[in-house]
Amino acid sequence: xxxxxxxxxxxxxxxxxxxxxxxxxxxxxxxxxxxxxxxxxxxxxxxxxxxxxxxxxxxxxxxxxxxxxxxxxxxxxxxxxxxxxxxxxxxxxxxxxxxxxxxxxxxxxxxxxx
Amino acid sequence: xxxxxxxxxxxxxxxxxxxxxxxxxxxxxxxxxxxxxxxxxxxxxxxxxxxxxxxxxxxxxxxxxxxxxxxxxxxxxxxxxxxxxxxxxxxxxxxxxxxxxxxxxxxxxxxxxxxx
Numbered sequence: 001x002x003x004x005x006x007x008x009x010x011x012x013x014x015x016x017x018x019x020x021x022x023x024x025x026x027x028x029x030x031x032x033x034x035x036x037x038x039x040x041x042x043x044x045x046x047x048x049x050x051x052x053x054x055x056x057x058x059x060x061x062x063x064x065x066x067x068x069x070x071x072x073x074x075x076x077x078x079x080x081x082x083x084x085x086x087x088x089x090x091x092x093x094x095x096x097x098x099x100x101x102x103x104x105x106x107x108x109x110x111x112x113x114x
Numbered sequence: 115x116x117x118x119x120x121x122x123x124x125x126x127x128x129x130x131x132x133x134x135x136x137x138x139x140x141x142x143x144x145x146x147x148x149x150x151x152x153x154x155x156x157x158x159x160x161x162x163x164x165x166x167x168x169x170x171x172x173x174x175x176x177x178x179x180x181x182x183x184x185x186x187x188x189x190x191x192x193x194x195x196x197x198x199x200x201x202x203x204x205x206x207x208x209x210x211x212x213x214x215x216x217x218x219x220x221x222x223x224x225x226x227x228x229x230x
Binding site: 103 | 118145147156157159162164169170205207209217218219220221222223224
C-alpha cells in the first residue's frame with residue numbers, strides 16, 4: 001500500500017529562518033506526492049505536487065519541496081518563514097496507481113515564532 | 115473563486131439520530147471524495163466517486179454510513195444511526211478531469227459533527 005510518514009508532530013522556527021517539514025514515502029511504482037496546508041477551521045489547500053520531472057518543485061506561498069528518490073523523501077521547505085505560515089501541513093500520496101484518491105500523513109504543526 | 119461548499123458547517127446531534135451532510139463540488143469536477151478527520155486517526159478516506167459513480171466506499175462502516183451523488187452538483191453523506199464515535203470533521207473534496215496540472219484536490223471547509 002502507498003503511504004507517507006511525517007516523523008515530526010510539531011516544528012517550531014523563528015520568523016525569517018528557513019523551515020523544513022519532513023515527509024518520507026513508501027510506494028510501489030512511480031510516486032505521486034503532494035503537500036497540503038490546513039489553517040484553523042478550514043479545509044486543506046493544495047501547496048504543490050511532484051508527478052515527474054525536476055526534483056525541486058515550487059509551489060504556492062513561496063514553498064518548495066525536494067523529491068529525493070534514494071532517501072524516499074519529499075521534504076517541504078521555505079527559505080524564510082512567516083508568522084502567517086503557522087498551520088498544519090500534510091504530506092500525501094496517491095493511494096493506489098491510477099486513482100485520484102490520496103492517503104495523507106499524520107500532519108505536522110508548524111509554529112513560526114515572531 | 116470556485117469552491118467546494120459543504121453544509122452544515124456544524125452539527126450537534128444526539129446518539130441514534132440521522133445526520134445528513136451535503137457537498138456541492140466545483141462545477142465541472144468529475145471526482146468527489148469524502149474524508150473524515152479526527153485527532154486519533156488523522157484524515158481517512160471514506161468514499162470516492164467518479165462521474166457520480168461510487169468507486170470505493172470501503173472506508174465507511176456500511177451498516178450506518180451511506181454516500182450518494184444524486185446529481186453532479188450534490189454529494190451526500192448520511193449516518194444512521196449516529197454514534198458518539200462518529201464525532202469528527204467531515205470534508206468533501208473534488209477534483210477536475212485529467213492529470214498533470216489538474217492533479218490536485220479542492221477541499222470544502224468541512225462539517226464539524228458532534229454526537230452526544
